[in-house]
Amino acid sequence: MVRREFLLRGSGLLAALVAAGWLSPEAAAQEWNRAAFEAKSIKEALEALGAKDASAGADIVITAPEIAENGAVVPITVASRIAGTESIALLADKNPSALSGVFTFPVGTLPEVHTRVKLAETSNVHVLVRAGGKFAFATKEIKVTLGGCGG
Amino acid sequence: MLAAGAAAGLTLDGRRVLAGDTDAEFYSVPPVGNVHLLHITDVHAQLLPMRYREPHANLGVGAARGRPPHLVGEALLTRFGIPAGTRAAHAFTHLDFDAAARRYGKTGGFAHVATLVKRLRTERPGALLLDGGDTWQGSATALWTRGADMVEACLELGVDVMTGHWEFTYGADRVRELIDGPMRDRIAFVAQNIRTRDFDDEVFPGYVTRDCNGVRVAIIGQAFPYMPIANPRHLVPDWAFGIREESLQQTVETVRADGAQVVVLLSHNGMDVDLEMASRIAGLTAILGGHTHDGVPVAIEVANPGGKTLVTNGGSNGKFVGVLDLDVRDMQVRDYRYRLVPVFSDLLPPDAAMQSLVGRVRAPYRDRLAEPLAVTEGTLYRRGNFNGTFDQVIVDALMRVKDVPIAFSPGFRWGASLLAGDTITREDVMAQTAITYPAVTVTPMTGERIKAVLEDVADNLFHPHPYYQQGGDMVRVGGLTFSCEPRATVGQRIGDLRLGDKPLDPARTYPVAGWASVAEGATGEPIWDVVETYLRDRKVITPPKLNTPRLLGVDGDPGFSPPP
Numbered sequence: 001m002v003r004r005e006f007l008l009r010g011s012g013l014l015a016a017l018v019a020a021g022w023l024s025p026e027a028a029a030q031e032w033n034r035a036a037f038e039a040k041s042i043k044e045a046l047e048a049l050g051a052k053d054a055s056a057g058a059d060i061v062i063t064a065p066e067i068a069e070n071g072a073v074v075p076i077t078v079a080s081r082i083a084g085t086e087s088i089a090l091l092a093d094k095n096p097s098a099l100s101g102v103f104t105f106p107v108g109t110l111p112e113v114h115t116r117v118k119l120a121e122t123s124n125v126h127v128l129v130r131a132g133g134k135f136a137f138a139t140k141e142i143k144v145t146l147g148g149c150g151g
Numbered sequence: 152m153l154a155a156g157a158a159a160g161l162t163l164d165g166r167r168v169l170a171g172d173t174d175a176e177f178y179s180v181p182p183v184g185n186v187h188l189l190h191i192t193d194v195h196a197q198l199l200p201m202r203y204r205e206p207h208a209n210l211g212v213g214a215a216r217g218r219p220p221h222l223v224g225e226a227l228l229t230r231f232g233i234p235a236g237t238r239a240a241h242a243f244t245h246l247d248f249d250a251a252a253r254r255y256g257k258t259g260g261f262a263h264v265a266t267l268v269k270r271l272r273t274e275r276p277g278a279l280l281l282d283g284g285d286t287w288q289g290s291a292t293a294l295w296t297r298g299a300d301m302v303e304a305c306l307e308l309g310v311d312v313m314t315g316h317w318e319f320t321y322g323a324d325r326v327r328e329l330i331d332g333p334m335r336d337r338i339a340f341v342a343q344n345i346r347t348r349d350f351d352d353e354v355f356p357g358y359v360t361r362d363c364n365g366v367r368v369a370i371i372g373q374a375f376p377y378m379p380i381a382n383p384r385h386l387v388p389d390w391a392f393g394i395r396e397e398s399l400q401q402t403v404e405t406v407r408a409d410g411a412q413v414v415v416l417l418s419h420n421g422m423d424v425d426l427e428m429a430s431r432i433a434g435l436t437a438i439l440g441g442h443t444h445d446g447v448p449v450a451i452e453v454a455n456p457g458g459k460t461l462v463t464n465g466g467s468n469g470k471f472v473g474v475l476d477l478d479v480r481d482m483q484v485r486d487y488r489y490r491l492v493p494v495f496s497d498l499l500p501p502d503a504a505m506q507s508l509v510g511r512v513r514a515p516y517r518d519r520l521a522e523p524l525a526v527t528e529g530t531l532y533r534r535g536n537f538n539g540t541f542d543q544v545i546v547d548a549l550m551r552v553k554d555v556p557i558a559f560s561p562g563f564r565w566g567a568s569l570l571a572g573d574t575i576t577r578e579d580v581m582a583q584t585a586i587t588y589p590a591v592t593v594t595p596m597t598g599e600r601i602k603a604v605l606e607d608v609a610d611n612l613f614h615p616h617p618y619y620q621q622g623g624d625m626v627r628v629g630g631l632t633f634s635c636e637p638r639a640t641v642g643q644r645i646g647d648l649r650l651g652d653k654p655l656d657p658a659r660t661y662p663v664a665g666w667a668s669v670a671e672g673a674t675g676e677p678i679w680d681v682v683e684t685y686l687r688d689r690k691v692i693t694p695p696k697l698n699t700p701r702l703l704g705v706d707g708d709p710g711f712s713p714p715p
Contacts, residue, residue: 065393066618
């Protein structure tokens with residue numbers, strides 16, 4: 001309890017320490033989930049993350065283009081409004097490795113991520129949120145097209 | 152954001168206006184209310200009167216099946232109560248095109264648009280003129296002056312606000328030069344959905360506010376969301392586009408908080424995207440739309456969490472002027488009238504000042520433009536989901552001149568029509584081809600790759616969710632026959648690919664001619680030279696055999712009505 005309060009009040013300091021590389025965040029101390037990152041399919045990745053029973057969640061907001069301007073760098077912003085969000089993972093159906101990244105949030109951190117993902121082809125991108133040990137996900141299709149012919 | 156019952160009277164009034172065949176009846180457009188918005192869009196640089204055949208194939212998928220704008224021919228007339236065989240029926244449909252075009256004459260032309268706009272403005276003091284973009288591209292003179300002739304014409308016309316799409320194909324620097332030069336303080340260029348790629352900063356103002364008879368009106372710009380995908384990315388290397396619904400909603404809230412009583416989105420999304428957007432965004436009074444070139448005679452009311460939003464689409468090529476009258480009292484829209492008024496050049500005398508301007512900007516090029524190349528024995532048109540006759544001539548030219556078995560031509564929706572017996576001039580060819588990336592390329596492609604390309608383009612047209620559509624029509628294909636099932640899923644729409652009587656071999660490589668590559672550094676003869684070579688060689692163009700795909704699952708579709 002004492003520790004929890006410290007983290008809440010001191011999250012700015014904590015973030016700075018993490019950024020500077022002086023302190024590992026709680027979750028980064030967890031072992032690198034090799035099996036999840038090497039998974040070829042969504043199913044395998046979910047299993048490796050322990051998220052087989054994830055349910056669809058309405059409180060996950062994905063902001064990303066419907067059609068990518070460049071599949072190699074697709075900007076994506078994800079915000080979780082689920083209380084007690086611990087981590088956010090990004091997965092793409094059609095990528096050779098399904099899991100693109102996992103972001104962990106020390107208590108008190110705003111669970112929002114802005115990053116870029118690489119998409120091999122048109123794919124559903126799933127955002128998996130862990131909160132209170134439970135998993136919820138949201139999905140958005142991002143199209144990677146050959147281009148031309150519009151207008 | 153419309154008060155209840157605001158739509159009353161629209162259809163009847165629209166019918167009366169459209170039914171008249173004399174000048175006085177046809178152009179009787181009595182004003183209503185105190186806020187007046189005039190809308191032109193997708194003019195495609197057509198300074199002179201021309202003909203534009205509306206499509207006989209405009210299929211809607213998913214929820215859009217049979218819903219405006221996916222109505223053609225008789226189905227469109229029935230839906231909007233337009234009597235067959237009238238001037239209005241000719242304006243809005245392809246029916247009996249050749250004969251009706253001869254009876255009613257040409258449409259559009261900036262001198263005639265100017266006369267109509269002046270009349271509408273005289274009746275509506277304080278009216279704002281909004282231009283939805285695709286104005287600077289589509290003619291030889293626009294290409295040769297890099298948009299300058301159209302900017303000059305729009306300044307003369309009195310455009311107040313514009314957004315864009317093909318404008319960007321002149322390159323970011325040229326767009327800046329025209330906006331910061333002749334347009335400065337006269338035409339506001341707005342686009343909430345164009346940002347810098349590095350820091351996501353606005354490139355253009357997202358909106359402007361104007362006063363119309365004491366009512367504060369905000370006009371938010373929505374440029375074509377997929378320009379760097381549909382057109383060459385390298386022309387606007389530092390700009391990111393996209394639909395950007397979240398920032399639009401924020402902008403609406405900002406302008407409302409700032410006192411705007413009317414909030415209009417001047418949009419180049421395309422009508423399906425606009426209809427979807429109107430159902431999701433709260434606080435827009437109206438979306439005045441373009442891009443998909445749909446001449447839709449009424450405004451569609453769309454319910455959303457904030458109330459209702461009107462959605463229009465204003466046709467193309469200067470053939471129509473949209474008129475939205477709003478009665479705004481006590482911060483509420485109490486009533487409205489919308490009309491999409493066709494511009495019949497014979498009914499509207501040319502405006503002298505605009506006619507002189509058009510003559511002056513064309514003068515240096517007159518002889519070059521008038522060069523006769525061939526005579527056509529059939530109607531030549533482009534618009535439609537699949538090959539039009541003019542595109543057939545283009546793919547035939549590509550195959551013949553480049554001596555290849557397969558040709559692709561982009562599914563553009565701009566391009567004027569010609570009637571049987573017309574001489575095809577260089578200007579007519581340029582009206583189909585005038586772009587800044589015209590190189591003809593011959594690319595070796597495997598059968599598998601060819602199918603993938605056709606599937607990709609078909610998905611951009613027939614994806615069931617509008618936000619995943621780019622607008623434009625199906626790529627025009629020469630040589631190769633295939634079947635197409637628009638409502639199938641991606642990867643399953645295209646089938647039965649054949650070259651002559653042989654199935655296309657997925658593993659074999661075929662040379663494919665095409666133009667308008669979006670890749671940087673594509674080189675080759677410009678498409679207009681290839682078409683010109685073909686036309687001069689042929690001299691007489693007999694009605695070409697249309698290579699349209701065998702369509703599956705479209706029987707009885709209100710968006711499909713092939714001529715007999």
